[in-house]
Structure formats: structure tokens, C-alpha cells
């Protein structure tokens with residue numbers, strides 16, 4: 001079991017029937033709800049005489065005390081399940097008992113993790129933190145429990161009491177691999193070393209991350225006088241460089257900022273090197289060739305070798321295309337400054353942003369007025385109805401159910417099979433809320449022993465400005481992309497109908513987990529979809545077709561350059577995690593990767609990777625973005641490019657890709673849906689290259705029409 005997933009008990013909030021009345025406003029109930037200023041009285045705050053419940057409808061969470069009870073009950077139930085798994089009188093298969101155990105732990109740990117991060121009240125945060133610590137301690141204990149490990153291992157190797165399906169066998173194997181990744185199969189000394197190395201890697205990773213975004217001070221006279229004013233001057237005469245200055249139109253200022261910000265840092269190099277070494281040793285000890293081989297077990301890519309084939313395939317075909325983009329940027333650079341030198345690393349973000357802002361001369365502020373949050377939600381609803389026959393319905397929460405009055409509760413209902421689950425939309429920024437867009441599983445879907453289905457519950461967290469009295473929240477093109485992306489995660493959870501909660505919805509390999517969300521970005525960038533989604537919040541007017549075309553084309557400017565940046569980051573991550581032996585000198589390794597995967601030269605004296613904090617969190621899995629994009633692109637072309645609202649394709653994709661969660665190996669899931677040939681690493685790379693070419697043509701067509 002992995003800590004950090006949860007399942008809460010069934011909410012007492014009655015499963016209300018559909019909210020009636022689509023006719024109140026011409027925009028529909030979702031648009032009306034999401035565009036209104038949140039009102040605590042109408043949205044779940046206590047009213048006189050109204051029945052009260054607790055968070056997420058869990059009665060005992062009406063006060064923070066509830067967490068202490070939940071924790072105690074969880075520990076008690078977990079030990080009963082451990083006894084059952086180890087008993088020779090057991091009547092259930094070990095995997096089924098394990099899933100119950102995982103459910104017990106996750107329902108408290110995941111809920112507590114969310115509350116710890118997002119609840120505005122200190123008492124709740126503290127109680128949740130206490131529960132998090134207690135449950136992760138228990139999980140750690142269970143990860144080294146030889147009794148349950150032996151029972152599981154025997155059942156995987158010799159078969160279990162009751163007949164097993166492919167899914168049963170796959171899930172049992174996943175549980176077993178989780179154990180073996182922690183070295184449980186090793187002798188006592190080895191097990192202890194694994195724990196130590198894990199701790200060490202964790203601590204080093206935290207220290208490395210903490211220094212990744214630190215500003216750097218240099219003496220003012222280190223900078224040429226004409227650019228000193230671009231940087232804040234300290235009292236002691238030093239200037240502080242806190243980022244790349246990618247918005248600065250001055251070539252020299254960008255160059256100086258880049259070279260100072262990314263200059264080498266001995267302490268950081270040391271921390272990184274030590275972290276990579278601990279990870280490498282840990283993987284070796286557990287029987288893997290490298291940390292990358294360990295991290296990619298059960299992934300879509302399957303092995304670092306496949307990942308490398310994929311990345312190399314991209315690099316080979318990308319450089320000639322990037323050259324075209326760079327030529328264009330070089331001309332832009334010369335126009336600003338005829339004496340400018342050749343294009344360099346610090347120019348790319350600046351000219352990319354410039355091109356996006358100016359190529360089609362779109363007034364983005366005006367355009368945002370056509371994309372209010374309510375209109376976007378209504379558009380998503382229409383899309384899901386067409387694709388899956390599934391509707392988003394605004395629910396009235398019970399008093400006490402929400403942690404903040406501006407949270408919306410949606411139920412997801414299928415025309416054929418009724419309620420599928422709940423999405424709590426925590427969309428608006430507030431003090432002390434984490435500044436990231438993310439999807440939390442609060443309760444995973446699974447088949448219960450009595451044959452009923454435990455519906456999933458998730459929270460989507462965004463940081464949008466709240467609606468005002470006069471105007472709703474308006475979305476920029478990139479915020480609209482984010483909303484579509486996150487809703488892709490939520491629907492992956494809602495549409496999963498897995499037997500086990502261990503593999504519900506997004507609980508699958510990192511690279512596959514990003515596929516459904518990335519696919520949603522293809523919908524958000526398609527003119528036929530945006531033509532239906534937009535509507536002015538005041539006048540109800542639609543954008544002209546040509547504006548929608550240009551808006552979609554804007555997202556595709558310099559697509560090959562953007563792809564190359566992601567390719568470079570992915571290759572750096574692989575070079576550090578998937579080579580045996582590890583590279584001695586990380587700066588030299590970075591230079592090697594740059595010359596192989598990037599078209600621009602490595603700026604002497606710089607060390608980009610020392611600020612690449614994703615090396616810690618993703619560790620060998622940063623490529624997931626690109627691979628998910630490649631697979632999503634193939635799915636888009638296969639199923640939706642012809643008609644983004646095609647119901648038969650939507651239902652096929654649901655049944656073959658989304659319904660399984662992680663219950664089927666992700667590479668099989670994708671190859672069964674798309675066909676074996678499409679999912680080979682080289683073919684996936686080829687698909688992304690085709691897409692880059694199609695995007696370039698779309699930009700050219702839109703420019704010609706301007």
C-alpha cells in the first residue's frame with residue numbers, strides 16, 4: 001500500500017436527485033452557479049434548524065475530534081485485516097484482504113492529507129496532520145511485515161484459495177512489487193540499509209529542492225553598467241538575481257540574469273550527487289539495475305530503455321523543425337537589436353512569449369470575457385454528455401460538509417447507470433491555500449463485498465480569482481487549458497469502475513495517469529470545441545469564427561521549440577537516474593545531454609540542472625509528460641480528431657481506457673485500444689512529430705487568413 005491515498009466512509013449527505021430547471025437562465029445551471037458570487041447561506045453553511053453533518057458528509061468530522069476517532073478505528077480495523085491475511089483459516093483471497101486494508105488506510109490518510117493542506121482552520125489542520133503521521137507510521141510498519149508479505153507472495157506464486165481473474169492477479173502482483181521495492185525480500189541487514197538509504201535520499205532531496213529557487217547575489221560592478229538598473233540593488237552594494245528575467249526586452253540583461261541565476265553551485269552539486277547515489281544504491285540493493293528501472297516498473301514506458309528510444313526518436317526528427325522556429329526568433333531578435341548575437345538559451349522564452357502575444361494581435365483581455373468559468377463548466381458538461389452520456393449536476397451540500405463556502409459540489413451522473421461519483425470544486429484562491437492546481441482522490445471507487453459500488457469522491461483544486469458582484473471569474477487561454485486538464489483527471493476517477501480501490505481512476509502509473517488529462521488539452525485547443533464553449537458573460541454573444549481559429553493557433557506557435565525544452569528536461573532526468581554507473585560529474589553529463597538533445601549550445605559556466613527541482617519529485621519519471629502527450633495525441637487522432645463530440649468514440653475510449661484505472665497494465669490498455677504498432681516508442685515519437693508539423697501548418701493558415 002502506498003500512503004497518501006484515501007477513502008472516506010460513505011457520506012451521509014443523501015444522494016440528492018438532479019437539480020431541476022434548466023430554464024432559469026439561458027446559460028444553464030452550471031454556468032449560473034459557477035458565475036455567481038459564492039454565498040455561504042446557499043452553499044452549505046449552517047442554517048437554523050438544518051441538519052448538520054461533517055466534512056464530505058462524514059458525520060464524525062463535524063469537529064476536529066473526529067480525526068482522532070477515525071485514526072483509532074483505522075488502526076484497529078487494519079490490525080484485524082492483518083490477522084486475517086496471515087491466518088490459515090482465511091476464506092478470502094489475499095489481494096481482496098489487501099485491498100480492504102489499503103482502503104482502510106487510504107480513507108484516512110488521503111482525506112487527512114487533503115485537510116492538512118486545504119482546511120482553513122488550525123484545529124482541523126492539526127488533527128489531520130496527527131492522523132497523517134500516525135497512518136504513515138503504520139504503513140511503514142506494514143511495509144516491513146514479513147507475515148503479510150509471505151501470505152501475499154505465496155498467493156502470487158502458487159495461486160490463491162478462490163479462482164482469480166487477470167485483474168485479480170495483476171493487482172496482487174502490484175501489491176507484491178510495492179513490498180519488494182522496499183526490500184522486504186532482503187536479509188535483515190539489507191532491509192535496514194534500504195530504510196537508511198530511503199531516509200537519506202529523502203532528506204537530501206528536500207535540501208536540494210529547498211535551494212532550487214534561491215536568489216543569488218553578486219557585486220553590482222560584476223554587471224555591465226547599462227543593465228544594472230534591471231536588478232534590485234541591496235544596501236551592501238550587491239544586486240540580487242531571483243530568476244531568468246525572461247520578460248526583459250534587453251538581450252544583455254537576459255543573458256546576465258541567465259548566467260548568474262544558473263551559475264554553478266558546489267553545495268547544490270554535492271547534494272544532488274549524494275541524492276542520486278543514495279537512490280542508485282537503494283535500487284541496486286532491491287535488485288534493480290538503476291533507480292530508473294525501479295521507478296518505471298509497471299509504467300506505460302515499462303523500461304528506461306524504451307524511454308530512451310522514445311526520447312532519441314524525438315530528438316532525431318525534431319532538430320530540423322526547431323531550426324525553423326529559431327530562424328524566426330533570430331529575425332525577431334535582429335529587429336529589436338541589429339547588433340544582436342546569435343540566438344541563445346535565454347532568448348527562447350522571451351521571443352516565444354512575444355510571438356504568442358503579438359502574432360495575431362488578439363486582445364486577450366477582451367477574449368477572456370467570452371470564457372467565464374460558468375461558460376467553461378457548461379461547455380465541459382456538454383462535451384461529457386456527448387462523449388460519455390454523463391452529466392455534471394450542481395448539488396446542494398449539507399451544512400458542515402464543506403471546508404470553505406466557495407466550494408461547489410458536483411455529482412456526476414450517467415444516463416444509463418445513475419450516480420457515478422462526486423467532484424468537489426475548490427476553485428477559488430484564498431489565503432493559506434496551496435498555490436497549485438491539483439486533483440485529490442478522497443475516496444477511491446471499488447466493488448464492495450455486498451456487491452454495491454463505492455462511488456469515488458475527488459477534490460479539484462485551482463487558484464482562480466473569485467467572481468465579483470458584477471463580473472464572473474474569467475479564464476485566460478492557459479487557465480482554460482488547466483481547467484480542462486484537471487477535469488480530465490477528475491473524470492478519469494469518476495469513470496473508472498474498478499474492482500479494487502488500489503487501482504481506481506488515477507491510481508495507475510505516473511505516465512498513464514497524465515494521459516486522460518492531457519487528452520483534454522487537445523479538446524481545449526480545438527476550434528470546433530472552443531466555438532461551442534465561448535459566450536460573452538454580459539451580452540451572450542459568440543466570438544467570431546476567425547478569432548476562435550486564431551486563438552487556437554496561438555497555442556501552437558513554436559510547438560517544436562516547446563517540445564524540445566520538455567525533451568531536454570526528460571533526457572536530463574533519465575541521464576541522472578537510469579545510467580549504470582552513475583555519471584561522475586553531473587555538469588559534464590548535462591553538457592552531454594544538451595549536445596545530444598538540444599539545438600542551442602550549453603552556456604559555459606552554467607548548470608541548469610541545479611535548479612531543476614522536478615529531479616526530486618519525479619525521479620526518472622519526468623518523461624511522463626511527453627509520453628502522455630504522445631499517447632494522448634494518438635488517442636485524439638484515432639478517436640476524436642474527426643469529431644470531438646463523437647459519442648461512439650467517447651464510449652469506446654471510456655470502456656477500453658478509462659474504466660480499467662490501473663487494473664490492467666497501462667501499455668496493454670493503450671495497445672489494445674490503439675493497436676500494437678502505434679504504441680512502439682519510435683511510433684509514439686513519430687506521432688508527436690506529425691503533430692508538430694500539423695500545428696505549424698495551423699499557425700501558417702491562421703496567419704494567412706489574418
Ligand SMILES: [Zn+2]
Nearest residue numbers: 485489514517
Ligand atoms: Zn495532470
